[in-house]
Amino acid sequence: MSTPQPLATLSPEDLAGFLAERRAAYAALQAKGLSLDLTRGKPSTAQLDLSNGLLHLPTTTTDRSGADVRNYGGLEGLAELREIFAELLWVDPEQVICGGNSSLSLMHQVMTFLMLWGGPGSERPWRDEPTVKFICPVPGYDRHFTMLADFGIEMLSVPMNDDGPDVTAVKALVADDPAVKGMWIVPTYANPSGSVCSEQVAAELMSMPTAAPDFRIMWDNAYAFHHLTEDEAKSADALSLASAAGNPNRPLMFASTSKITFAGSGVSVLAQSSENKAWYLKHLSLASIGPDKVNHLRHVEFFGSPDGVRAHMRKHREIIAPKFAAVNAALTAELAGLDIARWSQPTGGYFVNLDVMDGTASRVVALAKEAGIALTPAGSAFPHNLDPNDRNIRLAPSFPPLAEVETAMAGVATCVALAAAEKLSQ
Template sequence: MPTLQDLDADALASFRAAKEEEFAALKARGLKLDLTRGKPSSAQLDLSDALLTLPTTTKDRSGADVRNYGGLEGLPELREIFAELLWVETDQVVCGGNSSLTLMHQVLTSLLLHGGPGSERPWKDEPALKFVCPVPGYDRHFSMLADLGIEMVTVDMFDDGPDVDAVAALVKDDPAVKGIWIVPTYANPSGAVVSAEVAAALMAMPTAAPDFRIMWDNAYAFHHLTEDEAKSADALSLAAASGHPDRPIMFASTSKITFAGAGVSVVAASAANKAWYLKHLAMASIGPDKINHLRHVEFFGSADGVRAHMRKHRDIIAPKFDAVDVALGTALDGLDVAEWTKPTGGYFVNLDVLDGTATRVVALAKDAGIALTPAGASFPHGHDPRDRNIRLAPTFPVLEEVETAMAGVATCVALAAAEKLSGA
């Protein structure tokens, strides 16, 4: 079959008419499907229901009562589990509440108010502030920066990480560039995995800002979709070896491992960064929810317990990702109007449609009862200059709904492309 761009006017008109009929039939079904956020499904949440019966004691292994104040760094037993999972030392780990996003916000606001190790002044007193943002990327990272008034400068995200040459050029001579967001393993939304070579280059590159920070968000480090499990680059060791131990600050959580609203979060960093973080955290907290920490320790038992638990998640969600690929491939292969990722982990499929049609695709899907993440959400301020990027989140609906929704999305992609190519 010729590509859509190769069709003559009559053939394109016929194709468009057929897709309009398909869309009318789709709309008539009265669907109400939601693929807007990368949330765990109820079946995934059910895997952790044993947490509701835990902990079985009120004491940690040292005999301290977890119901009381104290323990700002978090329960040592939990810190040990995440140190092994993240390939860091226990002494580098602090465990907090249910949201790693909260930890990221705490770090950024403390840098703004106080500066950090290596800072010449609080960031708020700098003449200008910029962050490098690989795109497509995680919308919540971008909205946090926008809320704090930090300018965002974009670079392309490749399969092995951000365009490291572009990053190096941005940071080399401009002291206003203070940091970069990185989702190193199964990046949101592309599924990219930062290679050891790219990670090493990021840790070693010269920066004009002496307090340049890499916000290393390991949000999906354990969320494998195949038996070939990617290992996150050892950011803290690479940074220390390059002479920049304070550059990366690592984050993770169990938000998509146990209960999304009642998990535990992790920050891992150099000794100087950890001491700085705890100093300011102590002004806001006397200690985390150690009962929940102990609950998770009892539930997992060890790092291997986390790994076994995530294999159960994989069994639930991997077929949904397969369904996305099958639906899009069946309807769109050969048309040359869309490309999509086939991730080996994480929570998203990255869909690039014909330039100038992503907004239209999302609008058509909404009209058909299929809610998608807004077009351009994976770019700062929600603005994709090519209007082609759509993030698909297939984890929350049941498998049959994913199949239905993605067949519908494929119809919308083809129709929007036909409209664009026919000039209307």
């Protein structure tokens, strides 16, 4: 079998032959009548089944202090649950608040509080600032960007590298502009690149001078425990790094069990400095008299300890790691050597980042849709859905059964090759 040749180096005759072959392959793909979905990073039914034991819990109505979890109170969340996640996130239990099923809701609450009242160190509410800007590593998480857009916050893109955000670019943006109030980061197995923020990069982010005295880093640790290999990445200790640098209020750390237990009825976590915590609880107390402590106790009984969470996540790994391997196998089989695409091989998280030939991502997504394969819209991993190079596609293989992932990814590879051949033939 001959070694594939970079597509751009083919003669016009050979390129025409390649294009004809891929058109035939695509016609065969369409004839299969597929209906497959790789759009969102949802846990599969098999993963959800791992947590069915929650349905029979809790076995008691009181926490270890004797307080009735069915009643009002406990705004910070159940102490036992906070201790479990404090160890997992390498923070102090006193820094942790546990809430409802969605860390995204916590993020939105924090942003709302900052806009309405400002935070510790703010000169005024952010809504009274002439302009508010946020740094957004790209490719990144679409829901972060749509939230900022809804608040009317200007987004400044910086590259997301293998070891985290481009620190040089970030420093240049924050140094002289007080309107730059914060940034988003998914530090461990980033969405969608799978990057892991190094300790060095994290330290620089927490210590860098900023023109805004109330600069915040929204540290979304959504995938901190979602390992795909036995070599488990350790998330940088953002709170300790910030405190040591004299910026204890800079990071706000979020996490949840949305992809650990039940996506719709898990628990969420917010870890922060003592001053940020007092500020957050002050405003939260006007909206809530306490979270769902019954569900908190249910999770405490189900996991038992931080090691219980780690053991549970190894079961998740057994289910989804083969799906990620299938993505890599399908893309390698069809595209390796053609020099028309590159893709991540993440060691954790929920996504594969696929970069195709510039100017073809939208075409790939459209071709896939016409063949019955739903992909996240091109550009979704960029602010306002605008990928300036039209090259990025986020793949989410967790939800479909393995056989469907294999079928879908073979089809996606066909679409990538066809779109590239079309562009080079123009």
